[in-house]
Amino acid sequence: xxxxxxxxxxxxxxxxxxxxxxxxxxxxxxxxxxxxxxxxxxxxxxxxxxxxxxxxxxxxxxxxxxxxxxxxxxxxxxxxxxxxxxxxxxxxxxxxxxxxxxxxxxxxxxxxxxxxxxxxxxxxxxxxxxxxxxxxxxxxxxxxxxxxxxxxxxxxxxxxxxxxxxxxxxxxxxxxxxxxxxxxxxxxxxxxxxxxxxxxxxxxxxxxxxxxxxxxxxxxxxxxxxxxxxxxxxxxxxxxxxxxxxxxxxxxxxxxxxxxxxxxxxxxxxxxxxxxxxxxxxxxxxxxxxxxxxxxxxxxxxxxxxxxxxxxxxxxxxxxxxxxxxxxxxxxxxxxxxxxxxxxxxxxxxxxxxxxxxxxxxxxxxxxxxxxxxxxxxxxxxxxxxxxxxxxxx
Numbered sequence: 001x002x003x004x005x006x007x008x009x010x011x012x013x014x015x016x017x018x019x020x021x022x023x024x025x026x027x028x029x030x031x032x033x034x035x036x037x038x039x040x041x042x043x044x045x046x047x048x049x050x051x052x053x054x055x056x057x058x059x060x061x062x063x064x065x066x067x068x069x070x071x072x073x074x075x076x077x078x079x080x081x082x083x084x085x086x087x088x089x090x091x092x093x094x095x096x097x098x099x100x101x102x103x104x105x106x107x108x109x110x111x112x113x114x115x116x117x118x119x120x121x122x123x124x125x126x127x128x129x130x131x132x133x134x135x136x137x138x139x140x141x142x143x144x145x146x147x148x149x150x151x152x153x154x155x156x157x158x159x160x161x162x163x164x165x166x167x168x169x170x171x172x173x174x175x176x177x178x179x180x181x182x183x184x185x186x187x188x189x190x191x192x193x194x195x196x197x198x199x200x201x202x203x204x205x206x207x208x209x210x211x212x213x214x215x216x217x218x219x220x221x222x223x224x225x226x227x228x229x230x231x232x233x234x235x236x237x238x239x240x241x242x243x244x245x246x247x248x249x250x251x252x253x254x255x256x257x258x259x260x261x262x263x264x265x266x267x268x269x270x271x272x273x274x275x276x277x278x279x280x281x282x283x284x285x286x287x288x289x290x291x292x293x294x295x296x297x298x299x300x301x302x303x304x305x306x307x308x309x310x311x312x313x314x315x316x317x318x319x320x321x322x323x324x325x326x327x328x329x330x331x332x333x334x335x336x337x338x339x340x341x342x343x344x345x346x347x348x349x350x351x352x353x354x355x356x357x358x359x360x361x362x363x364x365x366x367x368x369x370x371x372x373x374x375x376x377x378x379x380x381x382x383x384x385x386x387x388x389x390x391x392x393x394x
Contacts (some may be wrong), residue, residue, distance in 0.1 A: 019128040032099075033090045037235055040083040044228045045248030047076045051221070062389040066129045074151035075114040081158030082110035087235060088121055088165050113154045120147035135199060136213045139206035148203060156196055163188045176238045187227045196225025235288050241292040253365045260372035263338050264295035289365055290388035296357065301347040302337035305355060323358075 049055055056069035086107040089099055123144035126134075138144040170181045202216035272292040273374070279287070312329030320328065328331065334357075359367030 043080040180238040187230035190227035259376035268295035308333040
């Protein structure tokens with residue numbers, strides 16, 4: 001894969017990694033940590049896009065200014081460096097005034113740097129278009145020389161501050177957050193060795209009359225792309241992995257509730273959910289929980305306590321523990337209730353049984369999953385095509 005392709009692939013991967021964080025724009029914009037995370041990732045992706053020779057040529061042609069893509073890329077890299085510091089400040093947290101003050105300091109410092117870079121470019125003589133080796137070609141040109149050194153120093157300062165903060169914070173945290181910090185440090189190491197050191201070496205070589213341009217043109221871009229991906233992983237992993245685990249468990253619970261839902265769905269009056277592919281697994285699970293609870297409420301008039309008592313005695317006699325026997329008895333009572341309701345029979349008593357299912361006494365889907373497991377083994381009618389049952393039936 002060519003250098004340009006590697007850069008574009010890295011940019012795409014970085015941009016995609018921010019999408020899960022930006023799934024709900026309104027909520028995202030109210031969370032400074034999420035906003036700064038997305039901003040850092042998107043700016044990193046833009047740096048890769050802007051630095052690609054194809055992009056540089058397009059920018060130069062559209063603006064009519066040879067090498068205008070250079071200050072654009074350097075300015076974008078400086079903004080990216082600033083965004084990393086802002087992200088770390090928000091991630092670290094603390095008193096709101098202090099966080100806001102540190103953020104504005106970083107923005108002011110790198111905003112000034114960007115202005116200086118553009119000014120130096122305008123003062124320099126960059127008439128010859130260089131799409132791949134501008135750093136080394138103009139390494140000894142007045143004003144452009146200073147521009148190149150300043151953008152590198154600005155990026156080095158940001159990574160040094162970031163490294164110091166990660167090392168300090170890493171001694172105070174553990175678990176997934178510590179893993180994220182280690183990945184950020186690995187990204188810093190790759191960036192220092194693969195991008196900064198190669199760029200500095202190639203530029204200094206030009207100052208001394210030597211040619212090590214290959215370090216700047218061939219070695220730095222792919223290693224910088226890899227460093228950016230490791231950076232992004234370190235920042236995003238502690239935010240996304242816990243959420244991914246929750247959604248993964250939600251998929252399993254959603255499926256385990258299938259037997260229960262198929263048995264009682266005819267009695268549910270819950271409104272239909274939005275388009276399923278727009279829902280997360282957790283949202284789909286919550287909708288199914290609400291719908292099942294609604295159906296259980298509608299079926300309550302058909303509960304027969306005699307059925308439950310006999311089933312519980314049988315389960316205890318079979319050697320089941322008290323909890324397992326209770327859930328098995330409730331499954332038998334529910335199976336009997338669905339049979340009566342599906343057949344439009346009269347409820348067994350003049351008033352609903354004053355009994356609460358275990359699944360309605362606990363939070364989360366665990367109680368419903370237990371009930372579904374027991375109900376799956378209990379015989380019952382096919383109620384998938386039946387109509388809705390009202391809680392006031394009979």
